[in-house]
Amino acid sequence: EAQVTQNPRYLITVTGKKLTVTCSQNMNHEYMSWYRQDPGLGLRQIYYSMNVEVTDKGDVPEGYKVSRKEKRNFPLILESPSPNQTSLYFCASSLSSGVYNEQFFGPGTRLTVL
């Protein structure tokens, strides 16, 4: 089944403890992206990757890191999480960076930073 998977789905952590949220897609998509969703603010783009080894900042990149060492994986790294990073996170992928291509979203990761 074609899908985008994220792990973990739920995570409660404490301030300053490094964490990684994994994202993997099995559709051979070139493009991948991370978003955060907060009440009343819609989805805001954190980082995106047009292809392997190519990443760029979205609208809210502060406090996050990403890497794209292989096509299928695009992990989101929080080196020193803070409470304002408590949010619902979505990973998405699309066939290419062409504007026509719809993004397929993962199921989301609910992160709480205490």
Add this chain to the structure above:
Amino acid sequence: AQTVTQSQPEMSVQEAETVTLSCTYDTSESDYYLFWYKQPPSRQMILVIRQEAYKQQNATENRFSVNFQKAAKSFSLKISDSQLGDAAMYFCAYRSNNAGKSTFGDGTTLTVKP
């Protein structure tokens, strides 16, 4: 930078009736795509419909259609014959010609009354 505005935080519709959700955007680009995504309580993001900016014809997908007014930078979603399963949050999204970036509106929560 592009902005997307959904001016209706909440809307409600009677089952079998028609409802229109509003979306306006701001851009200086001429080549872009617009999307409507549905997010039911499961939090999964589901593509409803997309519109190419250079196409004057409004997109239609079964009971869902858009009214795309490029000059006015307006992209509304019409849901005909509303069903209980249409109840969800709906997001309008803009995908840039530099297709790495995507911008979402804040969302409209649609309630369908039986």
